[in-house]
Amino acid sequence: MLATTSIHENVSSVSEKYPAxxxxxxxxxxxxxxxxxxxxxxxxxxxxxxxxxxxxILSNATQLAAKEMAKLAxxxxxxxxxxxxxxxxxxxxxxLVQKQxxxxxxxxxxxxxxxxxxxxxxxxxxxxEGTVYTEVTExxxxxxxxxxxxxxxxISQSDPEIFKDEVARxxxxxxxxxxxxPDRFAHAGKPPRPVVTQGSIAKLYEEMGGKVYYIGKPxxxxxxxxxxxxxxYNILDPQSILMVGDTPETDIRGxxxxxxxxxxxxxxxNMADRIANHGVKNAIDALNDxxxxxxxxx
Numbered sequence: 001m002l003a004t005t006s007i008h009e010n011v012s013s014v015s016e017k018y019p020a021x022x023x024x025x026x027x028x029x030x031x032x033x034x035x036x037x038x039x040x041x042x043x044x045x046x047x048x049x050x051x052x053x054x055x056x057i058l059s060n061a062t063q064l065a066a067k068e069m070a071k072l073a074x075x076x077x078x079x080x081x082x083x084x085x086x087x088x089x090x091x092x093x094x095x096l097v098q099k100q101x102x103x104x105x106x107x108x109x110x111x112x113x114x115x116x117x118x119x120x121x122x123x124x125x126x127x128x129e130g131t132v133y134t135e136v137t138e139x140x141x142x143x144x145x146x147x148x149x150x151x152x153x154x155i156s157q158s159d160p161e162i163f164k165d166e167v168a169r170x171x172x173x174x175x176x177x178x179x180x181x182p183d184r185f186a187h188a189g190k191p192p193r194p195v196v197t198q199g200s201i202a203k204l205y206e207e208m209g210g211k212v213y214y215i216g217k218p219x220x221x222x223x224x225x226x227x228x229x230x231x232x233y234n235i236l237d238p239q240s241i242l243m244v245g246d247t248p249e250t251d252i253r254g255x256x257x258x259x260x261x262x263x264x265x266x267x268x269x270n271m272a273d274r275i276a277n278h279g280v281k282n283a284i285d286a287l288n289d290x291x292x293x294x295x296x297x298x
Contacts, residue, residue, distance in 0.1 A: 007266055007294040011044060011244055014263055014293040018242040020235045021048055022226055022260065023083070024217070025059040025068075027246030027269020029298050032187045036075050038268050044298045045082040054233045055083040058226045058243075060181045060216040060250065062090040062123040062149070062198070085229045089216035090123050092225055093180045096215070097131045103213050104176055106143030110136045114170055114177065114201060115163075118149040127180075139173035146178050147198040156188050156195035160204060163196070167204045177205050177212045182219065183250055187269060194273055199250075217245075218254030227258075244298065246270045252289040264291035265298065 008014050015021055023029060029041035048055050061068055065088045069079060072086075079086070096102050109132045113124065124146055128135065136142050150156070150163055157163070170177075179202035185194040202212045216222050227238065235241065238259040245251020245262065246269025255262035264271055266280070274283040284294070 007296060008263075009296055010040075011242075011263060011295060011298050012047065014295060015048070015053065015242050018053070018240060018261070020054040020056070020230055020233070020241040022056045022058055022230075022241050022243045022255075023298075024243075024245035024247070024251045025057055025061065026183075026186050027272075028244055028265055029077070030072075031268070033071075034188065035191070037077060038298065041298045042077055042082060045077065049081060049083070054230060054235050056226055056229055057083050057086040058217060058222060059086070060089045060183045060222075062093070062127070062180045063088055064094060064123070064126050065091040067126075084233060087222070087225050087229060089180045089222065090127055092222060093178075093215050094127045094131075095225075096221075097128060097133055100132065102178070104144070106133075106176070108141070108143035110134050110142050111144050111146045111178070112136050112139055112142040114145050114147045115150055115166065116148075118151050119154045120149075124148055139170070139175060142173070142175060144176045144178055145170055145173070147180070147201050150196045150198065150201055158193065158195055160184070160196050160200035163201055164204060167201060167208060167210075171205065171208050171210050177202060177210060179212050179214050180216060182214045182216045183247060185270060194270065217250040218252075218257060220257065223254055223258035223260075242292075244295075246272070248287050248289040248291070252287075252291045255291075256289060261292040263293040263295045265296070266294055267296045268298075 031038045065086050179198050181198040183197050184199040186197045188195045206212050241260045243255035243260045243262040246265045252262045
């Protein structure tokens with residue numbers, strides 16, 4: 001594949017024919033909370049908006065959108081000048097539980113966490129606040145398990161197997177799991193390194209025989225929410241939108257399923273890790289989800 005694959009410099013090299021661009025956050029323009037914006041990303045986003053494109057952000061982050069937007073603003077990334085709208089997976093879950101339109105019907109109006117409350121990421125309390133679902137501590141009292149941000153004593157981990165015994169104990173409950181972030185890894189720390197996120201826990205649970213319901217990329221619901229947001233700007237055709245991401249299995253697969261063209265970033269984020277570990281040719285040849293374009297950076 002590599003012999004016929006061109007890797008373009010940046011998004012402006014491939015986005016001319018698209019009136020709209022949909023961005024992933026982590027690994028695309030955001031390097032993690034300790035790192036902040038990726039070099040040159042703010043300028044690239046601003047240029048997209050200045051050129052007249054409608055720019056959306058679709059993130060698998062489990063924070064509510066308002067908090068994510070406030071964080072970006074503190075780092076010089078502002079709605080209006082750098083993007084038009086931002087949707088997080090956490091915001092989608094909040095909307096679904098408020099409307100009681102989850103894909104599954106819990107046996108009880110209660111949930112328990114997988115793992116302990118994360119001292120830095122208490123997103124789930126905001127997601128379920130004001131809804132019919134209450135948090136309980138025992139599996140026997142819960143209708144489902146919500147996967148919190150995985151950690152050990154407040155420290156993010158790089159190996160999913162560390163959580164295997166904990167997943168096995170959760171499986172004994174025979175409860176469905178709700179995974180609001182299908183990404184298996186995200187970048188954190190300084191310098192950024194891949195750490196285990198909710199998608200890795202969900203995968204282990206499924207491999208052991210458990211049932212998982214996913215919300216976020218690459219699943220249809222996330223892109224439906226994005227299309228509703230684009231419709232406010234008269235962007236109605238998914239083929240007029242270019243999705244830009246760093247993770248083939250979520251960003252690129254989701255775009256393919258939604259009928260969008262896509263660009264996979266190769267020098268930052270998850271794809272950059274694969275290239276560093278396996279080389280460009282092997283990393284690209286191993287892909288099952290093929291983007292329309294490869295680009296080095298945003």
